[in-house]
Amino acid sequence: MSPSNSTSTKGNASVSPAENGFIDSFSMLNSEKSVEEIIQQPLLHGIDDHLIEFSEALRTVAKALRRVTEGKASAQAEAAEWKRKYELERQRNLQLEQNGGDCTDGRGGNPEDRTVISDENSDQCELCCGKDDISAQEVLRDGEPDSNPSSVPNKMMRKASFKLSWYCKGEKCDRHKHDIVSFEKGNITTAERSSKQISLKWESPPQTVLILTKPNSTSVRILCLEMIRWLNEQKKLNIYVEPRVKSELLTESSYYSFVQTWQDDKDVLLLHTKVDLVVTLGGDGTVLWAASMFKGPVPPIVPFSLGSLGFMTPFHSEHYRQYLSSILCGPISITLRHRLQCHIIRDEAKSEYENEGPMLVLNEVTIDRGISSFLTNLECYCDNSFVTCVQGDGLILSTTSGSTAYSLAAGGSMVHPQVPGILFTPICPHSLSFRPLILPEHVTVRVVVPPSSRCQAWVSFDGKGRKQLGPGDALVCSMAPWPVPTACQSDSTTDFLRSIHDGLHWNLRKTQSFDGPRDP
Ligand SMILES: NC(=O)c1ccc[n+]([C@@H]2O[C@H](COP(=O)([O-])OP(=O)(O)OC[C@H]3O[C@@H](n4cnc5c(N)ncnc54)[C@H](O)[C@@H]3O)[C@@H](O)[C@H]2O)c1
Numbered sequence: 001m002s003p004s005n006s007t008s009t010k011g012n013a014s015v016s017p018a019e020n021g022f023i024d025s026f027s028m029l030n031s032e033k034s035v036e037e038i039i040q041q042p043l044l045h046g047i048d049d050h051l052i053e054f055s056e057a058l059r060t061v062a063k064a065l066r067r068v069t070e071g072k073a074s075a076q077a078e079a080a081e082w083k084r085k086y087e088l089e090r091q092r093n094l095q096l097e098q099n100g101g102d103c104t105d106g107r108g109g110n111p112e113d114r115t116v117i118s119d120e121n122s123d124q125c126e127l128c129c130g131k132d133d134i135s136a137q138e139v140l141r142d143g144e145p146d147s148n149p150s151s152v153p154n155k156m157m158r159k160a161s162f163k164l165s166w167y168c169k170g171e172k173c174d175r176h177k178h179d180i181v182s183f184e185k186g187n188i189t190t191a192e193r194s195s196k197q198i199s200l201k202w203e204s205p206p207q208t209v210l211i212l213t214k215p216n217s218t219s220v221r222i223l224c225l226e227m228i229r230w231l232n233e234q235k236k237l238n239i240y241v242e243p244r245v246k247s248e249l250l251t252e253s254s255y256y257s258f259v260q261t262w263q264d265d266k267d268v269l270l271l272h273t274k275v276d277l278v279v280t281l282g283g284d285g286t287v288l289w290a291a292s293m294f295k296g297p298v299p300p301i302v303p304f305s306l307g308s309l310g311f312m313t314p315f316h317s318e319h320y321r322q323y324l325s326s327i328l329c330g331p332i333s334i335t336l337r338h339r340l341q342c343h344i345i346r347d348e349a350k351s352e353y354e355n356e357g358p359m360l361v362l363n364e365v366t367i368d369r370g371i372s373s374f375l376t377n378l379e380c381y382c383d384n385s386f387v388t389c390v391q392g393d394g395l396i397l398s399t400t401s402g403s404t405a406y407s408l409a410a411g412g413s414m415v416h417p418q419v420p421g422i423l424f425t426p427i428c429p430h431s432l433s434f435r436p437l438i439l440p441e442h443v444t445v446r447v448v449v450p451p452s453s454r455c456q457a458w459v460s461f462d463g464k465g466r467k468q469l470g471p472g473d474a475l476v477c478s479m480a481p482w483p484v485p486t487a488c489q490s491d492s493t494t495d496f497l498r499s500i501h502d503g504l505h506w507n508l509r510k511t512q513s514f515d516g517p518r519d520p
């Protein structure tokens with residue numbers, strides 16, 4: 001979210017009654033009245049069966065209208081009750097925070113920094129909490145107990161909660177529709193498109209930030225030192241870094257001893273219960289690295305660009321103070337990046353998954369020929385229907401976020417990261433008619449190395465963790481339930497288009513001059 005664009009979602013929270021799925025109850029009562037009036041009129045002589053049928057139908061409509069009005073009244077009462085409960089809970093949380101911390105706003109920080117955004121934020125908060133606010137997704141509220149006895153005890157380890165809302169057309173918000181297709185009286189209709197800009201609003205202030213950095217980079221190290229000091233002194237946040245970074249910080253100065261880390265992989269599994277926000281300093285590879293650390297739910301990631309291309313890193317590091325101040329207050333526009341979960345099924349185990357559990361990828365899973373000089377031969381199934389046999393260098397199963405990475409290099413389409421789908425892209429297929437496919441998000445893809453295959457295949461996950469697939473082994477891949485929320489600098493579409501323009505110089509061509517032949 002750019003500081004200049006941070007108000008772009010203003011006004012989004014009001015929902016027109018029709019869009020909210022309700023007809024205005026006043027007009028409904030009026031129409032019910034008029035229907036009743038028609039029914040009460042004395043029937044004319046010579047009325048035939050049709051008119052009787054018609055009046056019966058009107059009676060039914062009147063009844064239905066009354067029911068809808070009553071239903072709306074009870075829904076409103078219920079909503080008011082929920083709102084009351086929510087306000088109580090919020091007050092309680094605020095009190096808890098004030099008692100637990102020494103800072104006045106629950107987060108502390110430089111008052112000057114806060115005033116820059118507080119007005120704008122309160123505006124937006126009001127809009128988001130207005131009576132037409134849409135419900136979204138609740139996340140874990142409380143961290144699990146700190147399993148690392150050596151970690152420095154910190155003031156508050158209560159994980160911040162947030163709400164997600166869906167915005168459309170930059171103006172109005174709407175309840176996220178789960179039923180995208182309706183069927184009534186023989187007519188199939190689709191609801192208003194449900195994939196909208198997603199906005200994240202903090203319900204309690206974030207308190208713990210995990211900073212992940214690209215190794216062996218001087219510029220990243222310098223920025224990391226500066227950012228930690230600023231987050232600690234100005235924002236009073238708890239900070240986690242990787243063990244490697246903690247050692248680097250301590251060699252720099254003992255000042256950094258307050259920075260927390262973990263000891264082993266078991267602690268990493270609990271990170272999502274403690275961390276409110278992840279900041280990455282590096283390129284796309286560092287975002288992939290961050291995502292790979294979370295095998296389940298992923299906290300929102302703020303990716304700062306310190307790499308060469310930066311398709312997923314829209315934030316410029318020079319302005320990190322403004323960006324982070326704005327993000328810590330929220331609301332934030334986010335892109336929910338889908339991940340794929342992959343299981344390897346060994347021939348000898350048949351239907352059993354490997355013990356190590358699923359691998360989650362943000363970009364893609366690749367099955368290729370590795371160092372073998374033979375053509376790979378891969379049988380592919382989609383929900384048990386035979387798709388094709390890949391004979392070539394291999395196959396890429398990519399997310400839409402990964403569509404601009406390896407899949408693009410292999411001839412796949414570029415797809416907006418918010419589009420749910422699985423890209424099925426062959427690598428150098430030895431066939432003239434093999435075109436890449438995009439499959440819907442709900443399918444399960446199975447890639448089998450046939451028992452008769454001449455060679456092994458190799459599978460890799462976001463370009464890492466190569467594993468061998470022998471004849472008879474299979475890879476099963478489907479959409480994972482835990483997406484990766486990445487903060488947008490503007491919004492998900494603007495950021496995506498900017499990345500393909502700046503990163504790839506997409507469709508850059510000198511404009512044809514005015515000077516020349518034209519249609520008569
Ligand atoms: N022929 C190829 O284009 C090719 C070959 C192997 C791997 N890769 C990609 O590299 C990724 C691993 O990245 P890394 O940084 O760890 O390795 P890396 O350091 O080798 O970088 C690979 C390049 O891919 C870019 N990249 C990564 N994710 C991207 C995305 N979603 N959209 C656009 N570009 C992206 C990176 O910016 C980097 O320039 C793999 O997931 C794979 O997609 C590409």
Ligand SMILES: Nc1ncnc2c1ncn2[C@@H]1O[C@H](COP(=O)(O)OP(=O)(O)OP(=O)(O)O)[C@@H](O)[C@H]1O
Pocket residue numbers: 212213214215242282283284285286287288289306307308309310
């Ligand atoms: N915290 C980390 N620990 C270990 N490896 C990491 C970490 N962060 C990034 N990497 C790895 O370092 C490599 C390079 O990272 P990254 O892509 O962020 O930088 P880059 O190559 O300079 O940028 P770009 O991808 O834009 O060219 C990647 O393979 C990535 O997996």
